[in-house]
Amino acid sequence: MxxxxxxxxxxxxxxxxxxxxxxxxxxxxxxxxxxxxxxxxxxxxxxxxxxAAAMLAPLAEAAVAEANVVRMGLYALPRWRELIASLQQPVYFQQDGTLILWHRQDAAEATRLSRVWAQTVQQLPELQAAQPLDAQQLAALEPSVAGHFQSGIYLPQEGQLDxxxxxxxxxxxxxxxxxxxxxxxxxxxxxxxxxxxxxxxxxxxxxxxxxxxxxxxxxxxLRGVRGEVACLYAPGVTLQRPTRLLHPRYPLYIAPKQDHFFVVGATQIESEDLSEVSARSALELLSAAYAVHPGFGEARIVGLQSQCRPTLxxxxxxxxxxxxxxxxxxxxxxxxxxxxxxxxxxxxxxxxxxxxxxxxxxxxxxxxxxxxxxx
Ligand SMILES: Cc1cc2nc3c(=O)[nH]c(=O)nc-3n(C[C@H](O)[C@H](O)[C@H](O)COP(=O)(O)OP(=O)(O)OC[C@H]3O[C@@H](n4cnc5c(N)ncnc54)[C@H](O)[C@@H]3O)c2cc1C
CATH class of the missing domain: 3.50.50.60 (FAD/NAD(P)-binding domain)
Structure with missing residues (x-):
């Protein structure tokens, strides 16, 4: 029947x-x-x-997002993996964690964020804890920044996609x-x-x-919150995972895509202006990249783009x-x-x-x- x-x-x-x-x-x-x-x-x-840079960073985002967003982010990571595996066209997906770096004068911000992340992990025990790295551990994890930074923090679960x-x-x-x-x-x-x-x-x-x-x-x-990114081609740089630079004026990240392409982003400006990236933002994005790795000095700027995030x-x-x-x-x-x-x-x-x-x-x-x- x-x-x-x-x-x-x-x-x-x-x-x-x-x-x-x-x-x-x-x-x-x-x-x-x-x-x-x-x-x-x-x-x-x-x-x-x-x-967008398409970072999948639930714990890193706990610095600016509430626990439910972090929980949804955790839920989504394995779902991304499944979805991408089921698509016919290849999609670059990486889940090798996020590296957090800062300059000596910004160490207080690293301490503050470590506390935020520890509290978040207490609330959501499925999250893997942030791991402090000394110079040796940092060099082993991300050799390309060895010598430039003496310490860092590793958030092991995080990912990104193209x-x-x-x-x-x-x-x-x-x-x-x-x-x-x-x-x-x-x-x-x-x-x-x-x-x-x-x-x-x-x-x-x-x-x-x-x-x-x-x-x-x-x-x-509903409002727009302006964001700007730089897309760079830097054959001299081999960052293996998304890297965030803590900075009081421009806390930015670098997301390495395939074949030495990098997305550096993103500004967050209370504006619905959709015009081109400003000179100031471009300077900040490129300075952050150069501060993380001097090899970005020889990078080629493939694109500078701006858009607005839909925000309630x-x-x-x-x-x-x-x-x-x-x-x-x-x-x-x-x-x-x-x-x-x-x-x-x-x-x-x-x-x-x-x-x-x-x-x-x-x-x-x-x-x-x-x-x-x-x-
Ligand atoms: C600079 C920047 C960096 C970002 N980085 C990240 C990141 O690293 N990680 C992360 O998780 N998120 C990131 N985001 C956020 C992410 O891009 C947005 O949250 C997401 O794109 C929102 O998805 P959406 O489908 O709601 O809207 P959208 O992706 O904006 O899609 C809306 C679509 O609707 C179309 N449309 C508009 N009006 C009409 C109409 N009248 N009729 C038919 N179609 C219409 C538009 O053309 C568009 O294609 C970033 C955003 C920006 C701007």
């Missing part, structure tokens, strides 16, 4: 940035007919998802699965609701900062059902890559089972629509 299985509901996704692509692939794999509307052209690499490869691999899978991809097709909530009246199913609003007008009237306005007042992500089966997924701030798979799994659970257990367990704020729950 054949068992009746209902056809998975159609889904319209607005925005093919990070969350739009992650959710698109996850839903298409589960058999949902997916339609995706993206405002930019398919070749445009200007969205936050492209500009976001350009990831976004392309997700797009390739969407195309291969026959997803209806509409590029250069800006769409607002009104049009999305009209689509839902015609097709039924779900609307997932993943427009990042592009959704700003729809949040303006709520008690949670409390710097927390939020999934909000603004109308039955219409989810606004936003506020990922500087943690989209860190927590993306956690948010994706929680949204999938709600779409497929009407359950928000995973969101609750992870501490992801999830506001279901009262009308939808009552139905």
């Amino acid at each position: 054949s068992v009746y299985r209902p056809q998975p509901a159609p889904v319209l996704i607005l925005g093919a940035g990070l969350m739009g692509r992650l959710l698109g692939v996850a839903l298409a794999r589960s058999g949902h007919p997916v339609t995706l509307h993206e405002a930019r052209a398919a070749t445009d690499q200007g969205a936050a998802a492209w500009v 976001n350009h490869q990831l976004l392309q691999a997700l797009q390739a899978e969407l195309e291969q699965r026959g997803t209806a991809l509409h590029w250069s097709h800006p769409t607002g909530l009104e049009q999305a609701l009209a689509w839902q009246r015609q097709h039924g199913g779900w609307v997932l609003d993943c427009r990042g900062l592009g959704a700003q007008p729809d949040w303006a009237a709520t008690e949670r306005p 007042l409390d710097h927390q992500p939020l999934v909000r059902e603004c109308a039955p089966q219409v989810l606004q997924i936003n506020g990922l701030f500087r943690h989209g890559y860190l927590i993306g798979p956690a948010v994706c799994d929680a949204v999938l659970e709600y779409v497929q089972q009407r359950s928000h257990d995973l969101a609750q367990g992870l501490g992801l704020r999830f506001e279901p629509c009262a009308a939808a729950l009552a139905a």
Whole structure:
């Protein structure tokens, strides 16, 4: 006897940035007919998802994020590994920890952060503790900085990925699965609701900062927080893992990608200015890189890019059902890559089972629509 299985509901996704692509692939794999509307052209690499450094650093981010974000980041690390292993196109993914460095005059900041990280590990025992390194241990772990720094801290669990490869691999899978991809097709909530009246199913609003007008009237306005990065090609530098330089004015990181490419980032400026990287920021980014390794002096500047992180007042992500089966997924701030798979799994659970257990367990704020729950 054949068992009746209902056809998975159609889904319209607005925005093919990070969350739009992650959710698109996850839903298409589960058999949902997916339609995706993206405002930019398919070749445009200007969205936050492209500009990001894609560091996956739950403990390092505990310095600026609350415990639930750290928990989501921990959950996401093995999920990234699984997802990337399942994609047809290769995506560089590394989980060799983060190295923290500082100059002698900034030692007090290293002490302060060590305390923050120790408290975070107490709260979340699944986290591996930060390890202080003396000069010898530092030289053994990261020989290229030996001699320049006498001590450091190692955060062993952390990782990073190549976001350009990831976004392309997700797009390739969407195309291969026959997803209806509409590029250069800006769409607002009104049009999305009209689509839902015609097709039924779900609307997932993943427009990042592009959704700003729809949040303006709520008690949670969405704003952009400017970030700038430098992409460098430095054949003379062999940093093996993401490295953060503690500094009172410009605390920055260097994320080594493949083949001696490095992303140095990121500034964090309370501004929605999307113009080019400022001279001051470029100087800070390049100074930080040079301070970590003099080999960056001969690096070639491949690109300087700026974008804005979509941010809510409390710097927390939020999934909000603004109308039955219409989810606004936003506020990922500087943690989209860190927590993306956690948010994706929680949204999938709600779409497929009407359950928000995973969101609750992870501490992801999830506001279901009262009308939808009552139905
Ligand atoms: C400089 C910088 C560095 C960062 N570094 C890191 C990092 O190291 N680690 C980390 O975890 N996170 C990092 N982030 C944050 C991360 O990039 C974001 O959190 C993430 O991209 C947010 O994902 P999203 O899908 O919500 O939005 P986005 O990735 O911005 O995607 C939104 C998409 O919606 C599209 N869109 C907008 N309006 C419309 C419309 N009307 N119709 C259709 N489509 C529309 C946009 O074109 C875009 O493609 C960084 C961000 C920046 C700017």
